[in-house]
Amino acid sequence: MTFPVVGMVGGGQLARMTHEAGIPLGIRFKLLSDTPQDSAAQVVSDVVVGDYRDLDTLRDFARGCDVITFDHEHVPTEHLRALEADGIPVRPGPEALVHAQDKGVMRARLDALGIPCPRHRIVSDPADVAAFAAEGGSSGPGGPSGEGGGGRRTGFPVVLKTVRGGYDGKGVWVVDSEAEAAEPFKAGVPVLAEEKVDFVRELAANVVRSPHGQAVAYPVVESRQVNGVCDTVIAPAPDLDEELALKAEEMALTIAQELGVVGHLAVELFQTRDGRILVNELAMRPHNSGHWSMDGAITSQFANHVRAVLDLPLGDPRPRAKWTAMVNVLGGDYPDMYSAYLHCMARDPQLKIHMYGKDVKPGRKVGHVNTYGDDLDDVLERARHAAGYLRGTITE
Amino acid sequence: MTFPVVGMVGGGQLARMTHEAGIPLGIRFKLLSDTPQDSAAQVVSDVVVGDYRDLDTLRDFARGCDVITFDHEHVPTEHLRALEADGIPVRPGPEALVHAQDKGVMRARLDALGIPCPRHRIVSDPADVAAFAAEGGSSGPGGPSGEGGGGRRTGFPVVLKTVRGGYDGKGVWVVDSEAEAAEPFKAGVPVLAEEKVDFVRELAANVVRSPHGQAVAYPVVESRQVNGVCDTVIAPAPDLDEELALKAEEMALTIAQELGVVGHLAVELFQTRDGRILVNELAMRPHNSGHWSMDGAITSQFANHVRAVLDLPLGDPRPRAKWTAMVNVLGGDYPDMYSAYLHCMARDPQLKIHMYGKDVKPGRKVGHVNTYGDDLDDVLERARHAAGYLRGTITE
Numbered sequence: 111m112t113f114p115v116v117g118m119v120g121g122g123q124l125a126r127m128t129h130e131a132g133i134p135l136g137i138r139f140k141l142l143s144d145t146p147q148d149s150a151a152q153v154v155s156d157v158v159v160g161d162y163r164d165l166d167t168l169r170d171f172a173r174g175c176d177v178i179t180f181d182h183e184h185v186p187t188e189h190l191r192a193l194e195a196d197g198i199p200v201r202p203g204p205e206a207l208v209h210a211q212d213k214g215v216m217r218a219r220l221d222a223l224g225i226p227c228p229r230h231r232i233v234s235d236p237a238d239v240a241a242f243a244a245e246g247g248s249s250g251p252g253g254p255s256g257e258g259g260g261g262r263r264t265g266f267p268v269v270l271k272t273v274r275g276g277y278d279g280k281g282v283w284v285v286d287s288e289a290e291a292a293e294p295f296k297a298g299v300p301v302l303a304e305e306k307v308d309f310v311r312e313l314a315a316n317v318v319r320s321p322h323g324q325a326v327a328y329p330v331v332e333s334r335q336v337n338g339v340c341d342t343v344i345a346p347a348p349d350l351d352e353e354l355a356l357k358a359e360e361m362a363l364t365i366a367q368e369l370g371v372v373g374h375l376a377v378e379l380f381q382t383r384d385g386r387i388l389v390n391e392l393a394m395r396p397h398n399s400g401h402w403s404m405d406g407a408i409t410s411q412f413a414n415h416v417r418a419v420l421d422l423p424l425g426d427p428r429p430r431a432k433w434t435a436m437v438n439v440l441g442g443d444y445p446d447m448y449s450a451y452l453h454c455m456a457r458d459p460q461l462k463i464h465m466y467g468k469d470v471k472p473g474r475k476v477g478h479v480n481t482y483g484d485d486l487d488d489v490l491e492r493a494r495h496a497a498g499y500l501r502g503t504i505t506e
Numbered sequence: 507m508t509f510p511v512v513g514m515v516g517g518g519q520l521a522r523m524t525h526e527a528g529i530p531l532g533i534r535f536k537l538l539s540d541t542p543q544d545s546a547a548q549v550v551s552d553v554v555v556g557d558y559r560d561l562d563t564l565r566d567f568a569r570g571c572d573v574i575t576f577d578h579e580h581v582p583t584e585h586l587r588a589l590e591a592d593g594i595p596v597r598p599g600p601e602a603l604v605h606a607q608d609k610g611v612m613r614a615r616l617d618a619l620g621i622p623c624p625r626h627r628i629v630s631d632p633a634d635v636a637a638f639a640a641e642g643g644s645s646g647p648g649g650p651s652g653e654g655g656g657g658r659r660t661g662f663p664v665v666l667k668t669v670r671g672g673y674d675g676k677g678v679w680v681v682d683s684e685a686e687a688a689e690p691f692k693a694g695v696p697v698l699a700e701e702k703v704d705f706v707r708e709l710a711a712n713v714v715r716s717p718h719g720q721a722v723a724y725p726v727v728e729s730r731q732v733n734g735v736c737d738t739v740i741a742p743a744p745d746l747d748e749e750l751a752l753k754a755e756e757m758a759l760t761i762a763q764e765l766g767v768v769g770h771l772a773v774e775l776f777q778t779r780d781g782r783i784l785v786n787e788l789a790m791r792p793h794n795s796g797h798w799s800m801d802g803a804i805t806s807q808f809a810n811h812v813r814a815v816l817d818l819p820l821g822d823p824r825p826r827a828k829w830t831a832m833v834n835v836l837g838g839d840y841p842d843m844y845s846a847y848l849h850c851m852a853r854d855p856q857l858k859i860h861m862y863g864k865d866v867k868p869g870r871k872v873g874h875v876n877t878y879g880d881d882l883d884d885v886l887e888r889a890r891h892a893a894g895y896l897r898g899t900i901t902e
Contacts (some may be wrong), residue, residue: 112844113861130529133522133549135849136861136873153551226891352632356589404530408856423852430826448508450534456819460804465509477532 113137114420117172119162120181122146123466124396124412124477127152127404128181131412137420142171149466150181165189172198179373179419180395182274183210198505201321201372201419202394209369210394213302215272223368225361226388228380229264229305232273235276236291242303243268269304270294282338295438307388309380313347314399315362318374318414318424324429325366326414328407333378333399338473342494343436345402345429348486351385358387365392374415376400398438398478403427405462405480406434431482435493439477441470442502454479509533510816513568515558516577517544519862519871520792520808523800524552524577527808532731533816538567545862546577561585568594575769575815576791579606580671597717597768597815598790605765606790608795609698610669616785619764622775622786625660625701632687638699639664665700666690703784705776709743710795711758714810714820715768721762722810722823723755729774729795730846735871738890739832740800741825744882747781754783761788770811772796794834794874799823801858801876802830827878831889835868835873838898849877850892857892892901 113136118125122490137382142158143151151157158308160167162185169192170240172178177199190204202210209216217230243266272281272294284306285291295302309425312333319325349357363376376397378390400411409417409425417424439447447470454461458481465477477500481493498504509532514521517539525535525546538554539547541871547553556563558581565588568574573595586600598606605612613626629635639662666687668677680702681687725742733769735829743751758773771804772793798808805813805821813820835843843866850857854877861873873896877889894900 112842113863114844126529131551133526134858135858136863138548138863151551152534153525155549155551155553157551240698275869286623399655417527417851422848424855425851425857426855448510455813455821459820459822461821462530463532464530467509467532467534 114176115140115144115174116416116419117175117178117425118150119171119178119180119185121145121157121166122181123149125150126153126402126466127180127464128179128396128412128415131410132416135307135413135416137416140171140175142168149468152467163189165192168193169196172196176344177201177419179415180207183207183323183394187211199321199419200400203370203372206370206372207394211393212273213271213391214300217302219369220365221387223364225365226386228269228307228388228390231303232327233270233301233303233336235295236288239268239270239285239291239303240288260279262268264305267306269306271302271304272297273300273302275299280338307380307390308383309388310383311347311381312359312388312390313350313379313381314343314397315358315377315379316374316397316400316403316411317359317362317366317377318411318418318427319363319366319371320418320424321372321421323367324424325363326409326424326428327363328400328403329413329429330355330358330379331399331402339438339440339473340398341438342490343399343402344486345406345434345436345491350381354381354385354387361389365389373418374400374411398436398475400436401464401478402436406431406436406482432484433486434480434482435486435495436478436480437491437497438467439479439500441472441474441476442500443472444502445470447476447500450500450502454499457499458492458496461492462497510572511536511570512812512815513538513571513574513718514546514577515564515567515574515581517541517546517553517581518577519545519864521546521577522862523797523860524575524792524811527806528812530819531809531812533812536567536571538564545864548863559585561588561696564589565592568592573597573815574812576603579603579790583607593716595815599766599768601606602766602768603790606788608669609667609787610696612788613698615765616761617758617887621761621785622782624703626666627699629666629697629699631691632684633689635664635666635681635699636684660701665702667698667700668693669696669698671695676734690715697844703776703786704779704829705784707743707777708786709746709754709775709777709783710739710793711754711775712770712793712796712799712807713755713758713773714814714823715759715762716779716814716820717768719763720820721759721848722820723759724799724807724823725825726754726775727795727798729754735834735836735869736794737834738886739795739798739887740882741802741830741832746777748782750777750783757783757785761785769814770796770807782880785888788897789894794832797860797874798830798832798876800860802827802832802878806819828880829882829885830876830878831882831885832874833889833893834871834874835861835875835893835896837868837870838896839868840898841866843872843896846896846898853895854888857888859892 115138117140119142126149140156141154232454235342270283316328332347334342366375376393380388403410462480466478511534522545536552537550666679712724727741728743730738762771772789776784792807799806858876875892879885
């Protein structure tokens, strides 16, 4: 058989779950992992242990792969270009991926496309942050989202982000004054200032696009963060205005097409108090806000990501249940979750547990649970109870 | 974390799909495979290549496993007893598994339990087959299923089976006369004669039982064979009388309990023209008649098999859709299925394809497809079309 080989760079849980989704598809999976103990390396047959920042390692790894895709966004853009020059399909490609790697590039591009974002500007020092806060032009209704424009002053607090390398709240600061704004500049990397958006909740629009341009949109979900880390996802987002949902899906499909994304694209969104949606972040890989789809959709984000990077026809993204809830399982104080795990299975025979094989450390994502059903309160209670019990914050 | 290691003996597709189901459970999977190319060996990290018929190989493999389970029934009973004596939990254990290994032992035990079976007897030569055919005592309503009893003569055709080693129609003969009955005795192994049951269809009752005695029953399915090989499974069995369905489930649960089965038990059944159910075969592992559960049930047979052998609480076996159909994908004349596969995905975005990574040979099981929905005709048409297209028997 000529079933292809998918090369996955990065051995985290996203790679693990992509492999799981690839098994029924009959594709071969090859993994480039930092260590043999990484989440995905535990469950994949063909593992290369090596450093993705080293071009020779990447080139060796890519030999024998029909396509390269990623568990994370950290592979240097120039390495991806070198692989493409070698004739290896890289999906998403470097020209798309840079928008998920560099928040400055992403904001500039979304501005050019007329996609609404929080007001933002690259800043060079704390005084510049104060100047940004003093400028006018909020991302009000109809107003431009980029620099300039009229309206009220941005004001403090201001959100500061390193343009590269941040995730799960790392590389992000919320500062209330010029004096507080010193920290982000210490690393000497470019910093993006953004208005602190007055949002009522966070949403995510997940889409998958294939090289020949087929695309599917998952229902828009609500994503609840705790301490900057995704905690709960509800699919579909409860009480979301149908027109706004459609607008969010269209926005994500537009971004995927205009940026030439191949594979899964997560568009993290703010829903503002005045009823607008603004783009917060982009991720070009399977995403935490799409984990619900493993048990809640006809085709999971992981299966569709694999299909997309191989340019196979995409699967149906529609939900299989009225409501699906995903709650992340974070490490607690006890390193052994197995007895809690047994308890959760006994309490709820419908519970879908997804463990990542990672050592438990306080606050570390070590798994997630999915629940689904017709009653949202029940679905949420079951997922929260299981995740809390596994973490050790619920003991009965 | 102290998540356990499951040792799987056998590298076929059942092992492959069990590994797939084990990934989200966070368990470690160790495989004993005949070759590095076996279906499961392609997707598992920790593979030992070796011969399961060699006790030293089994013992080496079992070190570091928390439990041993199986992809097939061919491991010699005495080896399993030796592993148990070494202190390794073997699930299902040898005393249970022998009933799936030896049809003579199975029939004798089911007789003793009063479980209805086709009329049967161990036969020693063609003349003995003729004598069996001439004997009275069909497995009529209320009559004994074993030897003796009154009623009409069994008559030809008679079904002859080697008591060990048969599967998918291999090791089974249907003979119309004493003269035709010579073949099965040539191998010099014990042969079981059975009446050819006048059945309207075949059913399967699948149950899963854990060491501490928890058990769950999947809905009874209809199983359609072509040339002795499972072709189509419909879950639940259409138009099955509720009382008969309950009786079949209870029968399977009784067998699981009385034989001390741990893990998945498939009870293949004949539904007779006169409205009875008779046990055809037993399999103590995930089974082709349970593949529908991967997409059609809340918890798949594979996930529940893993949970059972680890003595974890079992998952909900109920269906997620009104109808689920499974059709096996057999190899056709063309070794490359990939372009057909692409076509099937494009035609039906809801189709669930499960490929086993096996080389295509005519008639060989290389995968299966699942479809589900509210309309049985549509569900069946979609599954049959996809399987036929992949095999090459449908070209449009």
